[in-house]
Amino acid sequence: MSEPRIAVIGNPGKWSTEVLADALEQRTGFRLVADLSHTALDLSCGKLWFDGHNLCELDGIIVRKVGTDYSPVSIERLEMLRVAEQAGVRVFSPATQLIRLLDRLACTVTLHNHQIPMPPTLVTESIDTAIAQIQQWGSAVLKPLFSTKARGMQILHADQGNKVLETELVRYKTRHPLLYLQQRIDLQGADMGLVFIQGVYQGAYARIAGKKSWNTTIHSGGRYAPCEPDAATLDIAQRAQAAFGLDYATVDVALSDTGPVVFEVSALGGFKGAHTGSGIDLAARLADYALAELRH
Template sequence: MKIAVVGQPGRWSTERLTAALRAHGAEAHVVDLAACSLRLPDPRVFHRERALEDFDGAVVKKLGDTADGWGVQERVNMLRQLESSGISVLSPPDRLGLAVNRYRMTCELARAGLPVPETTVTEDVDGATAAVERFGSAVLKPLFTSKGRGMRRLDPSMDLRAAFEGHRREGLGPFYLQRFVKHPGRDLGVAVLDGRYIGAYWRVAGEHPWMTTILSGGRYEKAEPPAEAIGLAIRAAQHFGLVFTGVDLIEDPAGRLLVLEVSAFGGFRGLLDGCGIDAAPMLAEIALRRFREVSPRR
């Protein structure tokens, strides 16, 4: 089978998935959406000069590095067009589009009855300032970044107007603010593949105690989560319809688990470094099985 790995050439997770698909006998090629084009009136999607409709299926590992909401939506639309031409895309573009946007993701979580931190989204500086004052301490997040990029903790004593104007100048979108959840220096990542729990890891804070991301100096440690955490993660994954995802959970001071995020693409590194679990061949096997169900003769 000819499989497109939608990701970034040379990136560790993209190349790992590509290698895993090849090890399962597939002819896998990396497709960078930043190098794709839609040609009308056909319409067809090309990666440079290769028509993506020539592939038997596509597995999406990354959309590419962009905090630009229009850029993200344009790339998701490329995947929608590919799907509409009859190519199976995992995870489905409409589901990816929900998860990749923090605003839409949090709305979906709340709509599904899953517990989330108190959140405010606004373009108004005065409204954003009032939210920080109401929360006491807040985390300002861009709508379209991952791994903690662009996040900032805000307190009422700070020059909030300057912080919000800087966020706006950097083109990071509306002000997405969540009440800061006091935690013991770690949060939990729970991996779900094809509706099943496959492992979990702690992200333990490093230099910045409030932020647990690896880019901020955090590290991975193996976790043995309670059944409640696993159940929340599976519910979130099933609600979004994602074939592979990581669900980030945090415990508030009262001991209640809250869902912070649902990853549109899932991550390999935390499972491998924290748990010794290589999810790439597991995802490759699931993807190829699904593609064969759609095109059994291939």
């Protein structure tokens, strides 16, 4: 019996994409990294083409990235993978599950409906309502519905005054009509990523903020470090990822004054944090998991 042919959907040349493709090639002899922005879906014959390959003829597809930035078009790219699924290709994680995660609000509502603790959150189109909430909280983080690595996020403080807040919110609404605000909490300079494969906990890593940054992302000068989440944190992360039915998930958790809170669940997080922070080879583990599923 021939080995399964599994493609990696990702960003060619990027570390997490390439190490997963390497791991699959070592195990199967087949290697294909496909960029969804360069695919063509021909619905007249039910074929999804990338560089001469019909992705609907593969055994499996592992989705790592759907572009360099998240935007509404990312959802449309994932919709095309549903045609491959219909043709019998096993997609890790399923496209419909991934779509629920790309939009920050969809992710937040799912977490809320599963009683997962999060920072206090307000979503509104009303600038007056947003200002009143910022005044009550003292400070807030304004977040785009589509973003990665804290790009586009903005801190707003009550002591800036209502006039300044109104100006900032009006400017923000020209790019993001729906205002998504979370109360700013004291991260104490760090948060954690807890990693799961098919709901099984794989390990965790910490992100330590840079000296001049309010957030912990590597993009803003943060660094990775090892960590050992306590039982309460692990339980919350386990419940958070279970709400989405993912093959691979990273749960971003911070420790607040009231206990652990979840910022988001991601199925497209990179492998470098776990590798650098805690020495976990997620590419090998995910490749082994996908092959076991296809051989089952």
